[in-house]
Amino acid sequence: MMIEQNELLQQLSTQLGPEQILSTPEACANFRIGEQVPQLVVSPASQEELSYVMALAYAAQAKVVAWGAGTKQSWGNPPQQVDLVVRTDGLKRVLVYEPDDLTISVEAGMTLGELDDLLAKHGQMLPLDGPLPRRATIGGLLATFMDGPRRLGYGTARDLLIGISVVEATGRISKAGGMVVKNVSGFDMMKLYLGSLGTLAVIASANFKLIPRPRAAATVWCGFERSEQANAFVDAIHASQLLPVAVEYLSGAEQARGLKAVAVCAEGLPAAVERHVRDLPNLARASGVHSLEVLRDAEHTAFWAGVNDLPQTAQVADDEVVLRLICLPSEMGAALIACEELRDQLAALTIDARALNGVAYLRLRGEGEQLKRAYAQLTAALGQRAPSARLNALAGQARGQLPVWGRAPEGIDVMQRIKDEFDPQAILNPGRLADTLMR
Amino acid sequence: MNRAQVIEELRRIVGERGVVDQPDALMTYDADGCVMDIHAPHVVVLPTTTAQVAGVVKVAIRAGMPIVPRGAGTGLSGGATPMQGGIVISTSRMDKILEVDTRNNRVRVQPGVINFELSQYLKPYGYQFAPDPSSQRACTVGGNIANNSGGPHCLKYGVTASHVLGVQVVLPNGEVIWTGDGVSHMSGYDLTGVLTGSEGTIGLVTEAWLRLTRLPEQTRVVLALFPDIAGASATVSSVIASGLLPAALEMMDKLAIKAVNDMYKLGLPESAGAALLIEVDGVEDGLDEVLAEITEVCRSYGAIEVRPARTPAEQNQVWAARKNAFGAMGRLAPTYYLVDTVVPRTRLPHTLEEVGRISREYKLPIANVFHAGDGNLHPLILFNRRDASQNQRALEAGTAVMQVSIDQGGVISGEHGIGVEKQDFMTLLFSTEDLAAMAGLHQSFDPYDLFNPGKVFPKGRGCGELAALRAKGVEWSELKERGKLWL
Numbered sequence: 001m002m003i004e005q006n007e008l009l010q011q012l013s014t015q016l017g018p019e020q021i022l023s024t025p026e027a028c029a030n031f032r033i034g035e036q037v038p039q040l041v042v043s044p045a046s047q048e049e050l051s052y053v054m055a056l057a058y059a060a061q062a063k064v065v066a067w068g069a070g071t072k073q074s075w076g077n078p079p080q081q082v083d084l085v086v087r088t089d090g091l092k093r094v095l096v097y098e099p100d101d102l103t104i105s106v107e108a109g110m111t112l113g114e115l116d117d118l119l120a121k122h123g124q125m126l127p128l129d130g131p132l133p134r135r136a137t138i139g140g141l142l143a144t145f146m147d148g149p150r151r152l153g154y155g156t157a158r159d160l161l162i163g164i165s166v167v168e169a170t171g172r173i174s175k176a177g178g179m180v181v182k183n184v185s186g187f188d189m190m191k192l193y194l195g196s197l198g199t200l201a202v203i204a205s206a207n208f209k210l211i212p213r214p215r216a217a218a219t220v221w222c223g224f225e226r227s228e229q230a231n232a233f234v235d236a237i238h239a240s241q242l243l244p245v246a247v248e249y250l251s252g253a254e255q256a257r258g259l260k261a262v263a264v265c266a267e268g269l270p271a272a273v274e275r276h277v278r279d280l281p282n283l284a285r286a287s288g289v290h291s292l293e294v295l296r297d298a299e300h301t302a303f304w305a306g307v308n309d310l311p312q313t314a315q316v317a318d319d320e321v322v323l324r325l326i327c328l329p330s331e332m333g334a335a336l337i338a339c340e341e342l343r344d345q346l347a348a349l350t351i352d353a354r355a356l357n358g359v360a361y362l363r364l365r366g367e368g369e370q371l372k373r374a375y376a377q378l379t380a381a382l383g384q385r386a387p388s389a390r391l392n393a394l395a396g397q398a399r400g401q402l403p404v405w406g407r408a409p410e411g412i413d414v415m416q417r418i419k420d421e422f423d424p425q426a427i428l429n430p431g432r433l434a435d436t437l438m439r
Numbered sequence: 440m441n442r443a444q445v446i447e448e449l450r451r452i453v454g455e456r457g458v459v460d461q462p463d464a465l466m467t468y469d470a471d472g473c474v475m476d477i478h479a480p481h482v483v484v485l486p487t488t489t490a491q492v493a494g495v496v497k498v499a500i501r502a503g504m505p506i507v508p509r510g511a512g513t514g515l516s517g518g519a520t521p522m523q524g525g526i527v528i529s530t531s532r533m534d535k536i537l538e539v540d541t542r543n544n545r546v547r548v549q550p551g552v553i554n555f556e557l558s559q560y561l562k563p564y565g566y567q568f569a570p571d572p573s574s575q576r577a578c579t580v581g582g583n584i585a586n587n588s589g590g591p592h593c594l595k596y597g598v599t600a601s602h603v604l605g606v607q608v609v610l611p612n613g614e615v616i617w618t619g620d621g622v623s624h625m626s627g628y629d630l631t632g633v634l635t636g637s638e639g640t641i642g643l644v645t646e647a648w649l650r651l652t653r654l655p656e657q658t659r660v661v662l663a664l665f666p667d668i669a670g671a672s673a674t675v676s677s678v679i680a681s682g683l684l685p686a687a688l689e690m691m692d693k694l695a696i697k698a699v700n701d702m703y704k705l706g707l708p709e710s711a712g713a714a715l716l717i718e719v720d721g722v723e724d725g726l727d728e729v730l731a732e733i734t735e736v737c738r739s740y741g742a743i744e745v746r747p748a749r750t751p752a753e754q755n756q757v758w759a760a761r762k763n764a765f766g767a768m769g770r771l772a773p774t775y776y777l778v779d780t781v782v783p784r785t786r787l788p789h790t791l792e793e794v795g796r797i798s799r800e801y802k803l804p805i806a807n808v809f810h811a812g813d814g815n816l817h818p819l820i821l822f823n824r825r826d827a828s829q830n831q832r833a834l835e836a837g838t839a840v841m842q843v844s845i846d847q848g849g850v851i852s853g854e855h856g857i858g859v860e861k862q863d864f865m866t867l868l869f870s871t872e873d874l875a876a877m878a879g880l881h882q883s884f885d886p887y888d889l890f891n892p893g894k895v896f897p898k899g900r901g902c903g904e905l906a907a908l909r910a911k912g913v914e915w916s917e918l919k920e921r922g923k924l925w926l
Contacts, residue, residue: 100676101783101814123682145624156623158632159601166876174876175869178850180781182598182813184587184636185850185857185868186895187877191600191632195624212682238542241565241656243721268684271725326624330542358543359623388622405626410616415627417883421906422876436627 005039008060008084012042015052020045020090031067031085034078038065038085045090047107047165047173047204054202055171057084063427064169066202068109068137071314072144074395076197077404080431086202088139095205096179099124103162103179105207108139124210127154127245129304131312139203145195149307150265152356153245154211161190163207166200169423173204181209192418198429199437200422214267218277219295219303222284223259227251227340230260231333233287234355237264238329240283242276248307249336249353249360252343255306259290260340262355265304310352311361313395319347320365321375321396329358331386336360338381342374361394371398405435412436440502442481449484449526452494457532459483468527471512471519472574475834476859480507480521485532489607489615489645492528496643496889497613499526505892506611508639510551510582513574515777516858518586518638522893528643530581536560537646544651545604545621550581550644557649566651569596572854573762581644587636589854591687591761594812595720596652598854600635607646608634611885621648633880638856639891641884655720658686659730660748662757663737664711668692668807670741671713672788675811677736678717679784683729687718688812689761692791695806695819698767699760711743715811716761718754764808765819771806772821776833778840782849784814793843794818801836803829815853816844842867857895865897871905878905 009023022028022041031041040062044050057064062083067073088109095105099122106115112133119125129148130141140146142164147156154160163177166189176189193203224230230249237247246265250256255263262284266276281292295303313322327335332355339362343349346366353360364371375391382389390406393399409415419426419437440448449458459465460482469479481504486492499506505525512519521527530551538547541564548557554575558567570583571590582588584606588599596602605619608630618630634642665671671690678685691699691714700707707714715737719729734745748754768775782790791807794816798805801820809817820836822829841851841864851857851864865874874896881902884890888902896902 098783098785100680100785102679103783147623155597155601158629159597168876172872172875174872176873176876178781178868179783179848180814180850180853181784182589182593182781182810182815182853183850184589184598184854185852185861186865186873187880188587188600188632188636189876189880191629191635192880194629194632196628200628211684212680215682241653241722243653268721269725269729271728272722275722275724324624326622328543328620328622330540357623358621388620390622390625392624392626409619409625409627411618411630412627413614414610414616414630414884418628418880421879421883433627 008056008062009040011056012040012053016042016044016049031070033065033073033082036079036082038082040083041085041087043087043090047091047167050086050091050167050202050204051171051173053086054167054169058170058425058427061425061427063430065429066139066143066198068140069111069135071132071136071312072140072146074313075144076432077434079429088137091204094118101179102210103181103207104210105163105179105205106138107205108137108203110138112136112138112141119210120213123213125213126160126208126210128157128160129308131309132314135314138206142194142203142206143196143198147354147359149246149248149304149354151354152247153243153267157194158191160208161194161206162209164190164193164203165205166193166202167204168201169425169428177207179207197432199419199432200428216270216273217265217267217300218273219300220264220277220280221261221293221295222289223257223261223291224288225259225290227260227337229288230262231336233262233284233289234333236283236287238356240279242279244276247356249351249355250307251340252348252350253310253352255303263303263307307352310350316395317365318397319367320363321371321399321402322394323362323364324392324394325360325362325389326392327358327386327389329356331388332358332360335382335386335389338378338385341381342378346370346374368398372401375402403435408436445498445502445504446482448498449482449495452498453484453486453491457485459485468509469520471514471517473515473517473520473858473860476517476520476522478520478522478524480527481524483527483529485529487532489609492609492643492645493613493615495526495528496609496611499889500613506643506890508585508643508891510579511553511577513578514582514586514856514858515779516852516856516860518856518858518891518894520859522859530579533645539564541566541651543621545648546651547646547648548580549646550579550584552580554578554580554583561651562654565654567654568649569602569652570599573765580647580649584635584644584647585637585639586854586856589810589815591689591810594688594810595684595686600632602650603631603635604648604650605631606634606644608642608644610642611887611889619648638858638895640894641881641890643890657723657726658718658720658754659726660754660757661717661730661733661737662746662748663715663717663742664707664744665713665715665740665742666710667712668791669788671715672791672811674715674737674740675787676784677740678733679812681736683719683733685717685812686720687716689716690714690807690809690811691761691764692807694771694804695764695808698770698806699764701770702767703760705760708744716757761808768806768819768821771804772823774822774824776820776822776837778818778820778837779815779852779855780841780844780849781813781815781853782844782847786847786849787811787814790816790843790847794840797836797839797843801832803832803836813853814849859894862895863897874900875905878902882906
């Protein structure tokens with residue numbers, strides 16, 4: 001910081017109440033990221049206050065980290081320096097909601113659960129699943145571009161985010177998009193901020209398109225003895241004209257019941273859901289299914305709530321790392337087999353894969369050396385059998401030795417120019433994207 | 440470099456037949472589907488490879504000449520019009536479908552592939568490329584990417600941005616990169632996302648991985664006729680809210696019905712004030728129940744006739760009327776000005792009333808053919824281009840439609856883009872800060888304004904100037920002035 005903590009504190013105090021500012025080391029310690037403990041933690045209560053806080057931080061050249069619930073703060077590299085944590089817990093308002101328009105605008109600090117409660121009253125939903133919905137915020141979901149099981153049927157935030165308002169590094173408020181479901185008025189800035197991990201601006205509010213809640217839903221749970229059988233089932237679903245909204249490969253988790261499970265979720269019209277309940281077991285039997293169950297109502301809901309939380313990064317054991325494996329969907333089967341081969345040498349291994357989307361979340365537990373060896377074996381096996389695969393280390397103490405991002409993408413020069421343009425003093429989450437970007 | 444040197448260099452890169460420099464030939468590149476502003480390019484090149492495009496861009500950098508990308512030229516906002524001359528890069532010879540990969544739901548194409556031909560090609564595989572703009576028989580996928588095109592079926596399947604997995608792009612510095620290949624959650628920023636819909640101002644797409652969408656098992660279409668727009672609009676809201684998730688929900692008003700009736704002999708009753716076309720698709724189970732339910736909704740809102748179309752032949756006939764409605768306008772007037780705006784869905788009835796008022800006020804007939812399910816209006820202002828007064832009134836009526844749409848909480852373009860046509864209306868929708876952020880993104884790619892200059896951003900507000908505003912921190916005084924909060 002160019003100016004003293006006291007000076008910044010004093011300036012903040014002229015506009016924010018004492019209950020909005022934490023400045024003692026004990027209070028700030030709860031907002032530790034890696035080795036970094038902020039000096040100040042503030043909770044602006046409006047977009048204007050957020051703008052004010054950011055402008056002050058910019059003038060002070062304080063390094064800023066935006067913080068929703070903190071459930072995904074471990075993602076990416078820990079920032080090199082954190083002076084100020086800006087919380088969004090004071091930004092929870094619904095800004096615009098006209099149910100018949102099937103759109104909504106909400107502030108970034110609203111939790112996924114709060115939003116869903118509101119929408120449920122109107123028979124609507126935002127079909128973006130994220131772990132720990134009672135804690136995780138909209139802003140955090142967007143900044144990390146976290147996905148959920150139902151992305152297969154409804155897409156990701158990329159497809160559902162129709163407008164955004166951000167506060168930039170300087171404190172400027174800018175917006176893009178709108179409250180309509182189709183819009184090419186100006187550049188698609190939503191895509192820029194999505195997944196940028198708070199390195200370009202702080203997300204203040206977001207607009208989404210909504211859909212009516214489905215009239216019917218059911219789960220067809222299929223347990224297999226071997227991964228190869230589960231993969232064959234997934235392939236058969238892909239080849240069919242069925243339209244499940246989620247196809248999740250599960251292993252090592254409670255929801256897998258000691259088998260390699262494939263859980264398929266169907267939602268929509270009752271007759272269409274029943275068609276899935278009727279046809280999927282036939283496909284599963286042809287792939288050698290061991291046991292099969294249809295889940296409905298409360299059982300169905302509870303099952304998916306559990307699956308949804310599997311990739312959470314808020315509570316990670318001391319001997320655990322959480323990895324995300326991304327690859328072309330065609331290589332997911334081979335990648336999953338490579339993952340399963342690690343099981344015997346680890347204390348525990350949980351796999352939750354969005355099998356048809358090429359995304360898997362892995363939880364590995366073991367001693368430091370065990371983890372390192374398993375990681376090395378996995379990368380070697382993936383190199384051979386799933387060359388498109390990359391591993392992102394999302395959370396866990398042991399990941400200090402693991403590459404956070406895996407192989408770098410193309411276009412780094414232009415990404416660096418974007419970062420420099422939007423954050424010329426490198427005060428927003430500096431170093432979070434290191435290995436991909438320089439600052 | 441003088442013009443002759445530039446042309447000689449370009450010939451060396453793309454070959455003798457790849458360069459167009461005869462003045463009369465250049466005239467055919469002086470506009471796209473938006474004919475309000477025209478300007479001929481200095482030269483047109485027709486490359487066949489990415490390397491050739493990159494070579495041409497490097498010549499342009501040395502010569503300081505703008506690059507203007509062009510697909511089929513069907514755009515309606517002047518995006519492909521070389522407003523400052525320069526080099527037009529036409530993708531018409533980059534028209535190969537390179538690789539179909541159904542296991543990964545993707546297809547790799549060159550940008551000059553025609554949208555409709557791609558979907559025809561994919562049919563035997565059981566897949567489609569979902570975006571289906573009305574110009575799909577002519578427009579290219581490169582143009583679809585540049586404009587983030589829509590179409591009737593984006594109600595269910597989403598706009599082009601949801602169907603582009605990654606692009607190979609030549610950047611304004613001549614660099615060639617791939618922004619993705621279909622692997623989700625790549626690290627770094629979503630360059631694919633920001634390039635899509637950037638109207639050729641920050642990169643030229645030379646190849647793309649597009650998402651394949653499974654063809655539905657079955658489709659059902661209903662054509663419902665209403666005495667007036669109000670009943671049809673209420674039906675739209677009711678169907679959307681019901682959770683039936685139609686694949687398309689299209690509306691035509693009385694004037695449009697008359698035009699397509701004359702042209703396609705549909706035998707629609709002339710008493711109909713509005714026609715609604717509703718399509719549902721998916722697994723076969725339940726579709727007939729949906730059809731019955733929709734029919735019931737239509738009747739409950741006063742439909743005078745409901746025609747279900749079950750067979751592909753019946754469905755094609757209904758769809759042909761909708762997709763060719765713009766062409767049928769020739770029966771009503773020599774020219775039309777198609778305005779593309781979007782409003783929140785509940786504001787449709789009021790906005791349409793306003794469009795009627797605008798028609799009366801400016802004394803020009805306006806037909807409506809539009810994507811009702813999305814709230815995406817397409818008023819067709821009918822006029823005679825040879826009549827200066829009508830010309831002027833058509834432009835003013837178009838502006839009035841945009842203003843009404845913004846007043847109703849909408850935006851100035853749903854799928855046609857800003858280009859030249861709407862650049863000066865951007866300030867109605869966006870603050871200086873909003874535009875400055877967009878300019879910042881633009882500057883990161885194209886600091887010298889080489890690619891498609893003079894588009895999207897308001898005239899007289901250069902990207903450099905807007906971006907410079909951002910670099911300047913917010914002054915204390917300015918903050919205090921802006922909000923009463925701190926006083």
